[in-house]
Amino acid sequence: MNILFVTSEAYPLIKTGGLADVAASLPRALLKRDHSVRLVLPAYPRVLEAARKVGLKPLASLTYGERNITVWQTRLPGTRVTVWLVDMPEFSNRGGNPYVDDQGLDWPDNHRRFYWFGVVAAELAMGRAGVDWRADLVHGNDWQSGMAMALLAQEPKRPALVFTIHNLAYHGLFPYSAFAELSLPEHWWHPEAMEFYDQLSFIKGGLVFADQITTVSPSYAREIQTPEFGCGLDGLLFARQAQLSGILNGIDTQEWNPGRDPHLTQNYSRRNLKQKVVNKLALQERVGLPPSEETPLLGFIGRLVEQKGVDLMLSALPEFLKRGECQFVILGSGQAQYHTALKELQALYPEQLALTLGYDEGLAHQIEGGVDLFLMPSLFEPCGLNQLYSLRYGTLPLVHAVGGLNDTVFESSDQTEDGTAAESTPDNGFRFEAPTASALRDALTRALALYHQPDRWRQRQLNAMKGDYSWEKSAQEYERVYEQALQVRDQH
Structure with missing residues (x-):
């Protein structure tokens, strides 16, 4: 027609x-x-x-x-x-x-x-x-x-x-x-x-x-x-x-393809997923964080506005940064009060938090390919694209279960005795139901615990990369x- x-x-x-x-x-x-x-x-x-x-x-x-x-x-x-x-x-x-x-x-x-x-x-x-x-x-x-x-x-x-x-x-x-x-x-x-x-x-x-x-x-x-x-x-x-x-x-599966992405230091796919860590080390170096394979690296890309759940992140994250349990890379811009609050947090934890205000397409790709966990705690999200990029890149999304995030990111609450998902949809990320800092904190605690179980983490990455996210x-x-x-x- x-x-x-x-x-x-x-x-x-x-x-x-x-x-x-x-x-x-x-x-x-x-x-x-x-x-x-x-x-x-x-x-x-x-x-x-x-x-x-x-x-x-x-x-x-x-x-x-x-x-x-x-x-x-x-x-x-x-x-x-x-x-x-x-x-x-x-x-x-x-x-x-x-x-x-x-x-x-x-x-x-x-x-x-x-x-x-x-x-x-x-x-x-x-x-x-x-x-x-x-x-x-x-x-x-x-x-x-x-x-x-x-x-x-x-x-x-x-x-x-x-x-x-x-x-x-x-x-x-x-x-x-x-x-x-x-x-x-x-x-x-x-x-x-x-x-x-x-x-x-x-x-x-x-x-x-x-x-x-x-x-x-x-x-x-x-x-x-x-x-x-x-x-x-x-x-x-x-x-x-x-x-x-x-x-x-x-999503544009040619533009967002970890196997051919020109912005990545190391291309990779489901078959050689272990190569993903090369991008993590390169990203840590680029944004000025101490390179470490073992430390879980979190990412956020988006507008720094209330809708994107920035208040939830500011409430939930400091305790993890203070304990040195993870590192966090942020790329985005928005309201002045969030710029100020994140700069203050970065000054407190310079080895844990890297902040880039503005937008950089190359860095966005490097974050998707380099981080272990991608945060999207949006209060509402009609569809969302970054969780789809993350899934394709084997970067596990952690999301508030609303809108398109609810339809694309799965974490089973029913577990079988061996710890695998009992539902028909395989787990491909982490989610929380209530828009509260404590619910985000609980989800992050679960994610960091799983990160230290490499085989189970790898299986969840493979589940994520198996999805069809094409147009x-x-x-x-x-x-x-x-x-x-x-x-x-x-x-x-």
């Missing part, structure tokens, strides 16, 4: 989070399965710069009153995926983050920017932009594409609509003045359409009007139907549960959802 994939970011053109990885990988997997895929994306300055290197040509010019919008055609670097870029000054004349300014505040015209992005995406989908291609199905992602879903739902002969929630915490909320400024249909200002507690909610454009809704793990699909995780939209999602499904993200499986599940969306559309 002809699929238009609507997204506000796609790696390697532009990335602020996991959506960019999905937008890079799922269209590629669909293309391999013989679908005709077009990816539509805002033409941010760095996107245009990267696109010029692979080739850029004008595709269409659209005029709305005094507003002129150009659509460029390029392709996703390193792939055969065709990309259409929506170029207007609000995107292309503005550097920095796609959504916020230098102070971290939302751009004040985000409602206009992503409304017009939705208008152009809808025109391209309907084959009305002077382009000889029409979508059978439009796949929108997160609030930035919500307006495209709402506009297309009004079309008499429209494509089927699928909407994916990558993180429900971001709604795309604006005051009534934005609704009035955009001259949206009056009946949309209603709790059963796009009004949310006296605000305009872009994400509701997708949640209300799409034929099928997906999110990025089965557990998160269940969680967002509850008040605890539903961000005020749990009632709507519960009402649409028949159209809601959770499909786990895959092929996920792409097949999306095809099933696409078929359901076509059926729903045809019933209306």
